[in-house]
Amino acid sequence: MKVESFINDLQSVPWSLVAPIIILSFILMVIAFIDCFKHGRTNGPQWVWILVIVFINIAGPIAYFIFGRRND
Amino acid sequence: MSLILTEALTKTFNGTNAVDQIDLSIKEGVCTALLGPNGAGKTTTLNMLTGLMKKSSGNIIFDKRYSGDRRKYIGYLPQYPKFYSWMTGEEYVIYSGQLGGISKQEAIKKTDDLLAMVGLSDDKRKKIAGYSGGMKQRLGIAQALIHDPKLLILDEPVSALDPIGRREVLELMKTLKKKTSILFSTHVLHDAEEVCEDIFIIKKGKVVVEGNLGELQKKYQKPTIYIETEEPLESWSQSLKDIEWLRHIEADNTKLTITVENIDVAREYILNNTGLRNLNIKSFQVAKTTLEDLFMEVTK
Amino acid sequence: MRLWLILFKKEFKESLRNFKWLWIPLVLILLGIMQPVTSYFLPDILESFGDLPEGAILNFPVPTAAQVLAETIGQFNQIGVLIIVLAFMGIITGERNKGTNVMVLVKPVPFSTYITTKWVHMSLLMISAFLLGFLIALYYTFELIGTVPMSHVFKGMLVYCLWLLFITSILLLFSVLFNSTAAVAALTLGTTITLSLLSSLTPKLMAWSPGMLVSHTFRFFETGSAGDGFWLAAIITAVIIFISLVASTYIFKNKEVVSHTT
Numbered sequence: 001m002k003v004e005s006f007i008n009d010l011q012s013v014p015w016s017l018v019a020p021i022i023i024l025s026f027i028l029m030v031i032a033f034i035d036c037f038k039h040g041r042t043n044g045p046q047w048v049w050i051l052v053i054v055f056i057n058i059a060g061p062i063a064y065f066i067f068g069r070r071n072d
Numbered sequence: 073m074s075l076i077l078t079e080a081l082t083k084t085f086n087g088t089n090a091v092d093q094i095d096l097s098i099k100e101g102v103c104t105a106l107l108g109p110n111g112a113g114k115t116t117t118l119n120m121l122t123g124l125m126k127k128s129s130g131n132i133i134f135d136k137r138y139s140g141d142r143r144k145y146i147g148y149l150p151q152y153p154k155f156y157s158w159m160t161g162e163e164y165v166i167y168s169g170q171l172g173g174i175s176k177q178e179a180i181k182k183t184d185d186l187l188a189m190v191g192l193s194d195d196k197r198k199k200i201a202g203y204s205g206g207m208k209q210r211l212g213i214a215q216a217l218i219h220d221p222k223l224l225i226l227d228e229p230v231s232a233l234d235p236i237g238r239r240e241v242l243e244l245m246k247t248l249k250k251k252t253s254i255l256f257s258t259h260v261l262h263d264a265e266e267v268c269e270d271i272f273i274i275k276k277g278k279v280v281v282e283g284n285l286g287e288l289q290k291k292y293q294k295p296t297i298y299i300e301t302e303e304p305l306e307s308w309s310q311s312l313k314d315i316e317w318l319r320h321i322e323a324d325n326t327k328l329t330i331t332v333e334n335i336d337v338a339r340e341y342i343l344n345n346t347g348l349r350n351l352n353i354k355s356f357q358v359a360k361t362t363l364e365d366l367f368m369e370v371t372k
Numbered sequence: 373m374r375l376w377l378i379l380f381k382k383e384f385k386e387s388l389r390n391f392k393w394l395w396i397p398l399v400l401i402l403l404g405i406m407q408p409v410t411s412y413f414l415p416d417i418l419e420s421f422g423d424l425p426e427g428a429i430l431n432f433p434v435p436t437a438a439q440v441l442a443e444t445i446g447q448f449n450q451i452g453v454l455i456i457v458l459a460f461m462g463i464i465t466g467e468r469n470k471g472t473n474v475m476v477l478v479k480p481v482p483f484s485t486y487i488t489t490k491w492v493h494m495s496l497l498m499i500s501a502f503l504l505g506f507l508i509a510l511y512y513t514f515e516l517i518g519t520v521p522m523s524h525v526f527k528g529m530l531v532y533c534l535w536l537l538f539i540t541s542i543l544l545l546f547s548v549l550f551n552s553t554a555a556v557a558a559l560t561l562g563t564t565i566t567l568s569l570l571s572s573l574t575p576k577l578m579a580w581s582p583g584m585l586v587s588h589t590f591r592f593f594e595t596g597s598a599g600d601g602f603w604l605a606a607i608i609t610a611v612i613i614f615i616s617l618v619a620s621t622y623i624f625k626n627k628e629v630v631s632h633t634t
Contacts, residue, residue, distance in 0.1 A: 017409050017516075021402060028398050035391055041201065062399060066458045071390045072157050072201075072470050122478050124629040143480040150630075154471035156382075158389050170378045171479035215475065 025058045032061035041070040074135070075100040075223055075253055076121060081130035083116050083277075090116045092277035093130065098223065098270075100135070103249045105264035106257040108274035109371050114257035115151060117274070118227050121255075122148045138222055144173060147216030147252075151227040153208055157201035161192055164200060165214050172219025179218065186214040190244065206237035213244060217252070224248065226256035230263055242266055261367045273370055280370045285363075292366045294319055295335035296359050297342065299328040302352035311347065326354075331361060376485050379476075383493035396459060396497060400452055400505030407444040408512035411435055437518035441525065442590040444509040445532060448502055449586060453564060456498050457543060461557040463490050464547035464624070474630060483625040487544070491617065495540045499533055520593060528592035531606070535585040538609050539564055541616035548620045548627070582609040 032053045036042065042049050042064075049068040052060045074097040083091040091113040098104050106114045119125035121132060123143055138145045155164055162183055169179030187196045190210035195203070203211065209229065216224055229245070230238040245254060245267045258264055264271050265285065273281040281288065299305070309323040312330065317338055320331040332338040335358060342348060343356070387393050410417075415434070435443070464487070467473040477486065506529060513520075543560045550556055567583030578584060579601035588606075591599040 014413075017412075017512075021405055021409070024398060024402050024405070028395060028402070031391060031394060031398075058399070058402060061395065062455060065391065065395050066455070069390065071386075071462075071466070072472070119630055124474060124478060126626075126628060141480045143478060146478070148475070148478040150471075150474055152471070153475060155475070156386070156472055158386060167378070167382060168475070168479065171375070171476060171481050173375075173480060212475075219479070 028058060028061045029053055032064045035069070036064055039069065041072075042068045043070055044068065074098055076135070076255075077131075077133040078117075078121075079131040079133070081117065081120060081132060082128045083113070083120060083125065084128040089128075089277050091120070094274070094277070094279055096272060096279070098253065098255050100222070100253050102270055103245070103254040103256075103268045104270040104272070105268040106255065106274060107259070107261060107264050107271050107367065108257075109259055112259075112274045112371075113277040114259075114274060115227055118148075118225055118255070118257060122146055122225060135222075144219075145222040147219065147221030147224045149209075149212040149216045149224075149226045149229060152232070153212035155200045155208065155211065157199060160197050160199055161203065161207075161211050161214075162187065162196040164211065165218055168215035169218035172221075174219055182218055183214070186217055189247075190214045191240070206233055206240065209233060209237065209241060210244070213241070213248075217248070220252075222253060224252050224254045224256075226254065228257055228259070231258065231260070238263075261364050265363065273367060275371050281366065288366075289363055292363060293360050294331045294333075295338070296329060296331050296361050297335075297338060298355070298357040298359065299330075299342070299348070299353065300355040301326050301328075301348070302354055303350075305348070305351050308347050308351060315341070375481065376489060379481070379485055379489040380493060383489055387493070387497060392459060392497060396455065397501040397504045399455060400448065400501040401508050402505075403447050403451060404444060404505035404507070404509035405512055407447050408440050408509055408516055411440045411443060412516040435517070437513050437520045438524070438590075438593040440513045440517050441509065441520060441528070441593050444506065444513075445528075445586065445589055448505065449568070452502060452505070453539060454561065456501075457539070457557050457560050460494050460498075460540075460543060461547070461553045461560070463494055463544060463556075465551055465553050465556055469551065469553075471630075477629050484621045487548070487621050487624050488617070491540060491544045491620075494543070495537055498536055498540060502532070502536060503529065521596060524593055524596035527596060528589045531585055531592055531602075532589040534606060534609055534613075535582060535589070537613055538582045538585070541613040541620075545616045545620045545623075548624045580604050580608045582612060585609060 033050065036046065036049050036053060040046065049064050052068070053064050054060070056063070076096065076098040078094055078096045080093040080095065081091060082089055082093055094113075094117060096106075096117070106117065108114050116125065120127045132142075134142050134145065156167075159167065165183040165186060166176070166179045169182060170176060174182070183196075184193075187193050190213055192207060192210055192214070195207065200208070200211065209232070213226075213229075216226075226245075230241050233241060242263065245256070248254060249267065254267075256268075268285055271282070271285050271288065272279050304325055305328055306323045306325065309321060309328055312318055312321060317333040318330060319333060322329045330338070339358065384393075462469075467476075473486075477483070510525060539560065542563055543556065546556045546559045550559070564583075567578075567581050568586060569583075571578040571581050571583030571587065575584065575587070582605065584601065584605040588599055588602045591597075591602075
């Protein structure tokens with residue numbers, strides 16, 4: 001029963017609308033991740049920022065670009 | 073005609089004069105040093121010359137041949153140069169050249185030559201973020217020279233460097249002064265003596281000694297005698313005070329330093345002096361004062 | 373002009389390398405997708421929290437296309453502006469605090485060039501990002517909810533861009549005045565929020581205010597024509613932008629490039 005309703009829920013999600021959001025936020029995360037890794041100069045420990053980028057959706061990468069990245 | 077002349081140049085911060093009525097004359101084709109202890113007002117003076125700081129009063133007069141924006145004719149390297157570290161060394165120097173008014177093609181060509189001259193050819197494609205202190209200093213010299221300035225101003229160019237970097241930059245300055253006039257500040261007399269013709273010694277915002285280095289050396293080099301005895305010699309030294317060949321005397325317990333007019337007369341007199349002999353001479357030494365002594369004296 | 377372009381290119385290149393030209397538009401695009409999609413699904417979403425009493429849920433009116441566009445602008449105006457202001461709070465203070473401005477301003481670069489290239493670049497990036505995000509929102513709104521005449525949309529966006537330029541010009545002015553990036557961000561956001569709030573609370577008293585431009589934008593979406601007092605607000609905003617730019621240049625020119633250190 002539960003599995004069935006779960007599948008039902010999944011099918012009712014309008015993927016054509018939601019997919020772009022997921023894809024774009026993933027791209028944002030990848031850009032921030034690669035930059036954080038390569039650029040290397042962060043305010044505060046780099047590994048913390050990597051966690052923030054990977055685990056906080058959308059806001060994490062934004063926070064990294066605004067506060068974490070050292071743009072000098 | 074001097075390249076730059078200042079008349080009673082003054083800078084006041086919160087009521088105190090950091091630079092107090094300084095008259096400088098920087099000659100063309102000459103290397104000039106601004107010598108003085110930390111906090112004497114050297115950087116402030118240079119900042120006013122470059123226009124980065126506004127003068128409180130006085131005048132700065134640039135040679136009439138070079139009219140308009142003074143900055144066109146000046147290349148400047150601050151004591152702690154700060155670069156856009158996201159650029160490569162090459163990009164930065166090209167950008168500086170374009171800011172200085174030369175075309176991109178010209179800037180690219182000259183950048184190549186300059187980076188070769190300062191020894192950064194191998195690292196020119198690297199981000200400045202990865203440069204060492206010495207590399208940044210040399211990059212700073214390259215960016216200051218890119219637009220062929222009439223006057224190169226360097227603020228403490230070697231004081232932050234290790235001995236090797238110091239050597240490199242001083243050698244570089246010796247090469248540069250053949251092509252352009254240099255004005256640089258330092259708190260180390262040796263650096264000034266090594267590359268400069270003219271010096272201004274500054275203390276508390278005022279010029280205390282100025283002139284051609286060679287002439288100053290001649291003028292201030294006086295024969296000096298150092299004496300050390302076993303017994304205290306201070307009371308005996310009082311007897312020397314009125315002798316006409318004595319220039320300067322400084323006694324400290326068993327040690328005595330005297331500067332004299334004529335070394336032969338002085339030596340004759342002192343070594344035959346029985347008063348001194350009774351104090352048991354430990355050492356007797358004849359030397360010459362250097363500018364270092366003068367520098368120590370005036371900046372004390 | 374040659375020199376102006378050189379400095380502008382440097383700003384542009386810098387923002388390409390630190391990814392501002394990538395992540396800011398991307399975030400605005402995300403916002404632009406999310407708002408129409410949320411509006412479209414809001415009834416469904418509320419329905420799925422189905423514990424509400426029977427009948428209560430069915431009374432959600434589907435918003436009109438113009439309303440959805442207005443909601444999108446509302447989102448942009450909060451989150452979008454917040455992000456842009458934070459991203460550019462160091463526009464002048466950043467280089468001043470790091471000291472990188474020294475070696476630029478010791479070259480024969482007019483102070484006005486240094487200031488205006490930074491402002492134009494910031495404004496260009498901000499407007500490009502907002503337009504991109506808004507175009508996406510427009511596409512989703514037209515697909516999901518309904519259409520609005522393009523001339524209405526165009527006029528509305530033009531008015532909104534004037535508001536954005538107002539924000540960038542006061543950001544520049546605060547950045548010239550203060551050395552703390554936090555102060556710059558707080559003052560810019562504080563000013564825009566205060567103006568917006570006052571404008572919505574007392575529209576009659578604040579008819580002149582740049583803060584009115586946002587509601588004028590909504591009005592253009594709805595009707596395609598200017599509401600009462602639009603020209604007053606628009607002209608005053610343009611004048612404030614101009615004065616901010618002139619004042620910024622003047623203050624910057626008269627401020628010491630380097631401060632006394634010892």
